[in-house]
Amino acid sequence: MNKHKSDERFFERKRREAGVQLNEVQQQAVLHTEGPLLLLASPGSGKTTTLMMRTGYLIAEKGVNPARIKAVTFSRASARDMSERFAALFPELSDTRVGFSTIHSFAFEVVRAYYRARGETYQLIEGEIEQEAEDELREADLPILHKKPILRQLYRTMTGGGSLTEDQMDDLTTYISYVKNKMLPEDRWNEAKCELKDADKLLRAYEQYKLRGTDRLLLDFDDMLTVCHRALTEDPRLLRRYQHRYDYLMTDESQDTSLVQFGIVGLLAASHGNLCVVADDDQSIYGWRGAEPQYLLDFKRHYPSARLLKMERNYRSAPEIVDAAARFIRRNKNRYDKAMFTKNPTGGRIALRMLADYKAQAKYVTTALEGTPPDVTSAVLYRNHTSALVLVNALDRAGIPFNLKDGDKRFFSHWVTQDVLNFMRMAFTDRRPELLERIYPKLAGYITREQMNALLRIGGGQVSVFDTLIEQVPLKEYQVKQLRENKDTFGRMQAMNARQAIRTIRYNLGYERAIERLCERFGFRQEMLLGVLNTLEDIADGLETMTDFAERLKYLETLLRSARSRSREPGAVTLSTFHSAKGLEFDRVYMIDLADGVIPSNDDIRKYDKGDAADMEEAVRLFYVGMTRARRHLELICYQKKDGAAVKESRFMTAVRSFGGAGEHGGAGAAAVTADRVPRTAGAGAAGQPRAAAMARSGGSAIGAPAIPDAWQGELPAYLKAGARVSHRTFGPGVVLSADMEAIRVSFAEGDKKLLTQVCLEMGLLKPVKKRTT
Incomplete structure (x- = not known):
């Protein structure tokens, strides 16, 4: 596209005023205002700046009324960032009303107009409700008009008294969002994955309740999108109203867009075709909640006249990191061919660490972060929330400030955590029948419900509940022996340190076997539940008593609540999942738990082995997102063993390891990737040499500190x-x-x-x- 002198003056003026200097592709994106445009933006390529410059160009140079521009993104934080960035780049236009918003807020506006015109009333049922308030409403036999309590009650009715765990609730709400965002018809609801048995039947009951369960229509956030799409499709007058309101549409982070969201945007743009879609198909990582990256790959089919531009220059990272990430993402086949590059100076480093054991990981990362200058930003990234707790514990003990991007604070209220604490309480007082009632199904004592009820009728007293059971409740002979052993075990626990006590609960009192039975019966994910137990053991390590452990848990729970407020503390380390790190950048990035079965997950691997590569490609993109958060320093960390079992290094880490030779851009990657397989014997490297000298001679990475064995x-x-x-x-x-x-x-x-x-x-x-x- 040829630039006129007025266009050149616009770019030069913004270079002087705001220091913005766009490259050729970015300028083409700004100037392409008429007709559809797909702008593929590699990580760190300046997409938000380009989008804001395009908005300013429309207003300042083309005289477009700001109210006739709609810029949609998919989180409130992104919408706020766009608004702030626009005001900073164009302060002279700060009083204009550009429509920066989330897709949900726009949908809500449409839904409100739709039902108002029909004379119908509705109520939103999203948001949390305090447990005490929920209990009061239930006791008063009043409807609880919140999404999760409704689902819990429907599940109890459907199962005859069953209860949903928080993990099952998360899985269920994710399933519902997936179904809605994919616009699956009711006869296909059972095709969507959900660990909860008969989730499609529960969803059917939920939809019926929202329609007819109260005196008003109930809507949740997912309904905002589906009702908005239906309203624009079924009501031509409403559609024309919004089509005529906006002459220019822009969508950011469009790789995260679902089918229903694309449908809404497509309906709005149908009258004029002035649609700018900014996306990176290589960063589409939300397929599990309905994101539809295939829509981007089919963009030219939906908009045959569309122009395709690729912003491939990375302004964020060192060439060593850019080169390795660009080579890694080419593992995927279902993508646009892009060649990310950078002109940044060399000197970055990618180091691969293979530690002896899982327990060495938190120690290693903590040691590597010690002494980091306050002006150097660092992040530790992981796939699963449970990885954060061990890090939080280690960083706090080391006095290293941190902020938790998206911590799962429910760990402390998780039923496994509460079970362990109740077992510990039983060790201090075994005279309370109500305490035994909380744990008896998970205790190796084979106590039946009838026997437990008999004990409750007898009540507590001055003797052990085990003695009361043996002496006053009819038991089988094998139960008597087992209950006596349990009583002795609980008694011995008082003298144990916290970690010994947890291992006794797991293996001597039968808790781990009970976990296995529960997983078989209810479909819980055993790997996840054992992960909670392992994390509790890690937290208990070094604590002398069970009381110390309980106090430590309470302290960590309080610490996690305040973790977000510490984000502005100088030198604070960011702890984040790969998903929540998207859009962020750091000088140093440590990617941990890089094992097959974690990333990629066992489920990803199983599907891939059966010929279904979709989930594996998303896992590749997730790993790529993690890599591209780093500016100068990237470490990939795995371990040889966890809980005594051998661990296989992530195939993704193995792929990056293979990049140790010359890079593709003039050898930029030649020294980028270095490996350090840490031996068990501390203080010595190959042939018994001092570690630092051995690493120097072998070309091992000098980043951070030596890795720490057990x-x-x-x-x-x-x-x-x-x-x-x-x-x-x-x-x-x-x-x-x-x-x-x-x-x-x-x-x-x-x-x-x-x-x-x-x-x-x-x-x-x-x-x-x-x-x-x-």
């Missing part, structure tokens, strides 16, 4: 004797109380600290303090 296996220095005076890099001077191969206890001015021997010696955190001579 425990220090060298000799303790002579200065670490009880009573010796030492100085810690962070805590200052102190006196050694005790030291062994695992931990060093030191009394500092702020209190006693238990320090990991491994970390202190490898990082040189403790130094001897010489006695003064007179």
Whole structure:
């Protein structure tokens, strides 16, 4: 597209005023205002700036009324960011009313007009409700007009008294969103994946309740979209009203758009065709909730006259990272062919770490983050929420500030967590029948419901509930023996440290076997439930008593509530899932838990092995999103074992490992990818050489600190004797109380600290303090 002198003056003026200097493709995107445009924007390619410049160009140069421009994105944060960015780039237009909004807020406006014209009333049922308020409404026999309580009640009715766990509720609401966003007809609802049995029947009951269960129509957020689409399709006058309101439509982050959302935008643009779609098919990572990347690949079929532009220059990352990410994403076949590149200076690094054991991961990351300058931004990315808890625990103990992007605070109220705490309470007082009632189905005692009811009728007293059961309730002979063993086990738990107690609950009291039975019966994900138990064990590590453990859990729960407010603290590390990290960037990025079965998931692998590559391609895109968050420093981290079982490195990490040779752009990637397979013997590298020297000679990455194996296996220095005076890099001077191969206890001015021997010696955190001579 040829630029006129007025266009050139526009670009030059914004370069002087706002420092914005667009490349050739970005300028073409700004100038293509008439007709459909698909703008494919690689990570870090300046898409938001380009979109805002295009909006400003329409107003300032083409004289378009700002009210006739609609810019739609798919989160409130993105809509707010667009509005702020536009005001910063065009302060002279700050009083104009450009329609920056989410698709849901636009849909709500249409739905409101639709029902108002029909004279119908409705009520939104989204949002949380306090448990106390829900209980009060239920006791008063009043309708609870909130989505989740409605679903819980319908499930109880359908199952004859069953209850939904929070995990099942999440799975169910995701399933409902998927069905709605895919616009699946009712006879295909059972095709959508949901771990909850008969989810399609429950959805059918839910839809009926919303229509006829109360004196008004009930709508949730997903209904906003489906009703909006139906209204625009069925009501020509309403459609013309909104088509005539907007002359120019723009959608950002369009790879996250669902079929119903594309349908809404398509209806609005049908009258003039002035539609600009900004997207990156390589960053479409929300297929599980209905995103439809195939629509982008078919864009020219929907809009034959559309122009396609590719913003392939990355302004964010070092060439080493850009090169590796660009090569990695080419694993996918169902994508636009793009060649992401950068002109940024070299000097970035990708390091691959293979640790000896899962427990070394949090220690390694914590040590690598220690001493990071406040002006260097860092992030730790993972696929599953449970990965965050172990990191939160380790970072807090190390005194490293962090913010949690999207923490799952329900971990602390999860029924597995509450079960473990109730088992621990039983160890302190086994005289309360109501406490046993909470755990008896998961205890290796084979107590029946009838026997439990008999115990409740007898009530508590001054003797153990186990003695009461044995002496006053009819039992089988095998039950008597098992209950006596349980009583003895609970008694011994009082003297155990927290981790020993949890392992006793799992293996001696039968809790893990009970988990397996529950998974078989109700379809719970065993891997996820065992992950909760493993995380509890990790948190318990180093805590001397069960009371310490309970207090630690309460402290961490409070800490997570305040984690978001710490985001502006200098040097705060961001903890985030790969999904929530999209759109963000950091100087240093650590991607953890990179194992087959995690990313890609076992489900991804199973489907791929059967010839269905869709989920595997989405997993590739998710990994790519993680890689492209890093500016200069990217580490990929896995481990050889977890809970005693061998772990297979993620095939994605293996793929990046293969990039260790020369890169595709003039050798830019030659030294980009380095690997460090950490041996178990600390302090020595190949052939028993000191680790740092061995790494230097082998070309190992020098990023961060040496990786940490399970425990220090060298000799303790002579200065670490009880009573010796030492100085810690962070805590200052102190006196050694005790030291062994695992931990060093030191009394500092702020209190006693238990320090990991491994970390202190490898990082040189403790130094001897010489006695003064007179």
